[in-house]
Every structure is written in C-alpha cells, then in structure tokens.
Amino acid sequence: MDGDLMSYSQLIEKMLAGDKRSCAKLITAVENDPEKAEKIIREIHQYTGKAHIIGITGPPGAGKSTLTDKIVKKLISQGNKVAVIAVDPTSPYSGGSILGDRIRMQDLALNPDVFIRSMGTRGYLGGLSKYTKNALKILDAAGYNHIIIETVGVGQSEVDVVKIADTIVMVMVPGLGDDIQSIKAGIMEIGDIFVINKSDLFGADRTALEVNMMLDLTMEMDRRPPVVKVTAVKNEGIDDLVNEIKEHLNYLKESRKLEERRKANIKLEVLELMEEQLRKIAISHTDSENKLEDEVIEILNKNKNAYEVRDKLLKGMGTHLRESL
Amino acid sequence: MKRPIRVLIAKPGLDGHDRGAKVIARALRDAGMEVIYTGLRQTPEQIVAAAVQEDVDVVGLSLLSGAHNYLFPKVADLLKEQGVDDVLIIGGGVIPNEDIQGLKEAGISEIFTPGTPTAKMIEYIKNNLKRI
Numbered sequence: 001m002d003g004d005l006m007s008y009s010q011l012i013e014k015m016l017a018g019d020k021r022s023c024a025k026l027i028t029a030v031e032n033d034p035e036k037a038e039k040i041i042r043e044i045h046q047y048t049g050k051a052h053i054i055g056i057t058g059p060p061g062a063g064k065s066t067l068t069d070k071i072v073k074k075l076i077s078q079g080n081k082v083a084v085i086a087v088d089p090t091s092p093y094s095g096g097s098i099l100g101d102r103i104r105m106q107d108l109a110l111n112p113d114v115f116i117r118s119m120g121t122r123g124y125l126g127g128l129s130k131y132t133k134n135a136l137k138i139l140d141a142a143g144y145n146h147i148i149i150e151t152v153g154v155g156q157s158e159v160d161v162v163k164i165a166d167t168i169v170m171v172m173v174p175g176l177g178d179d180i181q182s183i184k185a186g187i188m189e190i191g192d193i194f195v196i197n198k199s200d201l202f203g204a205d206r207t208a209l210e211v212n213m214m215l216d217l218t219m220e221m222d223r224r225p226p227v228v229k230v231t232a233v234k235n236e237g238i239d240d241l242v243n244e245i246k247e248h249l250n251y252l253k254e255s256r257k258l259e260e261r262r263k264a265n266i267k268l269e270v271l272e273l274m275e276e277q278l279r280k281i282a283i284s285h286t287d288s289e290n291k292l293e294d295e296v297i298e299i300l301n302k303n304k305n306a307y308e309v310r311d312k313l314l315k316g317m318g319t320h321l322r323e324s325l
Numbered sequence: 326m327k328r329p330i331r332v333l334i335a336k337p338g339l340d341g342h343d344r345g346a347k348v349i350a351r352a353l354r355d356a357g358m359e360v361i362y363t364g365l366r367q368t369p370e371q372i373v374a375a376a377v378q379e380d381v382d383v384v385g386l387s388l389l390s391g392a393h394n395y396l397f398p399k400v401a402d403l404l405k406e407q408g409v410d411d412v413l414i415i416g417g418g419v420i421p422n423e424d425i426q427g428l429k430e431a432g433i434s435e436i437f438t439p440g441t442p443t444a445k446m447i448e449y450i451k452n453n454l455k456r457i
C-alpha cells in the first residue's frame with residue numbers, strides 16, 4: 001500500500017465511519033512508519049481523548065487475557081464499544097513473535113462492537129510497544145469508548161502502561177509467594193485496582209491478605225486501591241471488577257486527577273517527540289560535511305574534549321534547526 | 326521501512342490436531358515473523374475477522390481432519406467478500422495430493438503437506454507476499 005496522504009485521508013474517513021479494515025490498516029501504518037504515523041496522528045487528534053483507557057498488567061500467565069475477555073463481555077453487554085490491544089514479547093534473537101492473547105478471546109472476534117489487535121514489543125522494554133500509544137489513538141478516534149491494553153507479563157520495571165492508561169488493573173495470583181515482595185518494588189505503586197485472579201486455587205485468601213497488608217503499609221495515597229477477588233475462567237467476580245473500574249474513572253473525574261494524569265502524559269509525549277526530532281536533526285547536521293568525523297579525531301588526539309565539541313556543534317546547529325521545521 | 330511479516334495461523338473447524346500449527350508458528354517466529362495464533366476450533370468467519378483486525382500479510386490454515394475442501398475455500402471466499410485482496414492464503418496438514426489443484430483454484434496459493442521442511446514454507450511466504 002502506498003503512503004500518500006490522500007489514501008490516508010480516505011482510510012481515516014472510513015475508519016471514523018466504523019470500518020474495521022481501515023482502522024486495522026491505519027494501526028499498521030502507525031506501528032511501522034514514524035512518518036506515516038505523524039501524518040495520521042495529526043489528522044485524527046481532534047477525534048481522540050474520549051475513551052477510558054484501561055491497562056491490564058501483571059505477571060506472565062496470571063490470566064490477563066482471560067480476564068480481558070470477561071471484562072470486554074461485561075462492557076459490551078452494557079452497550080459499550082470496546083477495543084483491546086494485546087502486547088506480547090518479541091524475540092530479541094529473531095525479531096519475530098508469537099502473539100497468543102487472542103486464544104482467550106476467541107468468541108469476541110465477530111462482535112461488531114469489539115476490535116482486538118495484537119502487537120509485539122519489537123525490542124521496546126516498557127511492557128508495551130513503542131507505538132502502542134499511536135494505535136490507541138486510532139482506536140479512540142474510531143469510537144471505542146473503552147480501550148483495554150494488556151501488557152506483556154511484567155517482571156520488575158515494565159511499567160510504561162502508566163504513561164498511557166487512565167486506570168491500571170494489577171493482576172495477581174495465589175502462590176506468587178515471595179514474588180509479591182519483589183513485585184512491590186516498582187509495580188505496586190502503579191496499581192489503581194488489584195485483582196486476585198484464580199481465586200478458585202488454594203491460597204487466594206492469603207494472597208489477598210498480603211496485598212491488602214502491603215497497601216495498608218504504603219503511605220501517601222490519596223485513594224486506597226481496592227482488592228478484588230475474581231476467577232476469570234468461571235466469570236466470577238467480574239461484575240465487581242467492572243464496577244471498580246468505573247468507580248475509579250469517577251474518582252479521577254471528580255478529583256480532577258484525570259486531567260492531571262493526562263496532562264502529565266501529554267507533557268511526556270511532547271518531550272519524547274522533541275527528543276526524537278532533535279536527535280534526528282543533530283545527526284543530519286553533524287553528518288553533513290563530516291563535521292562530527294573531524295571533531296572526533298580532535299577528541300581522540302586530546303586536542304579537544306567531548307563537551308567542548310558538543311557546545312560547538314550545538315551552536316552551529318541553530319540555523320539547521322530553524323530550517324528543518 | 327522494513328516491517329515484520331504478520332501471519333495468522335488458524336485452525337478452522339473441529340480438528341484438534343494442533344502440533345503442526347504450533348510447529349509452523351514457532352518456525353515463522355524464528356524466521357522473524359509476527360505470528361498471531363488464535364487457537365483451535367475457529368469458524369471461517371472468526372478467522373477472517375481476526376485477519377482483518379490484525380491486518381495480516383498471510384493467513385495460514387492448518388487442517389488434518391479431512392475437512393479442508395470445504396473450510397479452506399470458505400475462508401478464501403469470505404476474505405474476498407470483505408474486499409481483502411492483499412493477503413496471501415496458504416494451507417497445510419494432511420491433505421491428499423489430488424485435492425491440491427482444487428484448493429489452488431479456490432484461492433489457496435500453496436499447500437504444504439507433512440514432511441515439507443519449514444525452510445521451504447518460509448521461503449515461499451517471503452517470495453509470494455501480495456503486499457510489499
């Protein structure tokens with residue numbers, strides 16, 4: 001498919017009218033090509049910001065996909081349109097991946113109010129893919145008023161989902177044992193709702209107790225996250241969970257925290273985009289006329305140091321910067 | 326820009342033999358492709374819906390039960406009905422030689438039977454994508 005703006009405008013028009021194939025094609029474009037992504041996101045921005053973005057995260061195999069399936073079913077039964085972005089790890093060796101989250105959501109495929117998209121992390125370490133955010137914007141513009149993002153199974157630090165979600169559901173399971181302690185480190189802080197899934201298994205009460213204790217110990221919380229016991233495979237506890245998810249959105253709205261969160265995330269986004277662009281310009285600036293190459297030799301021969309060279313090149317970059325905008 | 330080839334591996338119908346599908350999924354992953362595996366017992370309609378939403382380059386059907394002459398063409402027809410003309414459709418499994426020509430005429434580009442080395446399938450996919 002060619003990438004001229006005309007065809008994207010057409011795709012966007014069809015996507016806005018509810019066409020799933022156009023929506024899917026736009027996601028492919030933003031996932032693979034930063035230049036196309038820019039064109040598309042510029043055009044659709046005005047249609048975004050309406051969806052409640054729900055992040056589902058937790059250790060590998062905790063039942064995130066199974067749970068997502070049940071949450072989606074509940075939400076559509078209430079008349080919502082729901083999209084899912086399910087992220088699975090990309091192999092660092094081959095660059096390939098097996099995206100298997102859909103296996104747990106089989107009977108949603110045909111529902112007109114549901115859209116499911118699988119993504120590989122493609123070397124990105126935050127538990128998402130670098131372009132998850134762009135895909136999200138497309139689905140938001142397409143009118144899905146709830147968007148669920150299932151992250152890869154989190155270990156210690158993959159918490160980028162906080163940068164794009166309004167509500168974070170942290171899924172735990174019985175028998176994690178000491179893992180609960182280790183998870184605490186970076187990850188307990190980000191949960192807005194804690195789910196103990198697989199409550200049909202032995203030890204669920206104890207896990208719930210431990211999570212509750214840990215939450216009670218955590219100071220400086222404006223809101224104490226609820227702990228909900230569910231058994232996703234049996235569809236038990238899902239009503240409570242969905243209520244808590246809605247409760248959380250209400251809380252965010254009433255406390256004006258929704259705006260705060262989104263503002264903070266937009267700030268981050270703009271800074272990231274600036275960083276990317278500046279880097280691109282810096283590279284093209286220093287590449288032209290081999291500027292960097294010559295300076296490198298100076299540094300190597302101890303005639304100059306790296307900081308000196310940085311300042312000199314940055315000064316020379318001024319015009320280049322203005323021209324490239 | 327170089328992007329990974331996206332492949333949907335699907336098992337239509339009631340056939341429970343999934344070893345082959347899993348072997349293929351892993352082989353394609355190891356060849357750098359993004360493989361979406363949807364599990365057992367999919368209707369052709371579900372397979373096509375997934376192919377559309379995932380915007381895959383390839384739909385790979387796996388069947389060992391003998392129902393390929395009905396289910397494979399059904400998937401090809403539904404894709405055509407939805408206006409999806411840029412997806413390569415291939416199939417594999419226990420499929421008698423005499424059925425292959427008919428399947429090709431129905432829109433399945435190639436059939437890979439037991440014993441075919443996965444390297445050959447990977448090469449075929451790379452050389453026959455309908456989308457650049």
Ligand code: B12
Nearest residue numbers: 340341342343344345385386387389390391417418438439
């Ligand atoms: C193992 C096996 C089983 C296992 C399956 C385990 C599992 N989870 O997969 C068990 C014991 C459960 C089983 C059960 C049955 N089986 Co059985 N089974 C086999 C057997 C011996 C091997 C299949 C296998 O796993 N091969 C290894 C894999 C790697 O090879 P493959 O699947 O063919 O895949 C290769 C290619 O075909 C190709 N390929 C496959 N899919 C795809 C997809 C794409 C996109 C591509 C590119 C390539 C590709 O690439 C693969 C690698 O080279 C075959 C006989 C045979 N020789 O094939 C019978 C066979 C398939 N079974 C058969 C039957 C009848 C049954 C049962 C109905 C028996 C019964 N009466 O209960 C049940 C039905 C189960 C069900 N629910 O559907 C028959 C089918 C007859 C037919 N087609 O008309 C066969 C052919 C045996 C026979 N000669 O009668 N079976």
Ligand SMILES: Nc1nc2c(ncn2[C@@H]2O[C@H](COP(=O)(O)OP(=O)(O)OP(=O)(O)O)[C@@H](O)[C@H]2O)c(=O)[nH]1
Nearest residue numbers: 060061062063064065066104153197198231232233
């Ligand atoms: N006993 C029990 N098993 C469950 C429950 N929920 C999910 N499972 C099982 O747990 C396994 C993993 O479920 P998934 O939904 O794939 O888990 P996941 O967290 O999405 O896994 P990854 O995406 O691979 O990290 C499956 O075998 C499910 O059937 C539950 O409530 N009880």
Ligand SMILES: [Mg+2]
Nearest residue numbers: 064065101150
């Ligand atoms: Mg999953």
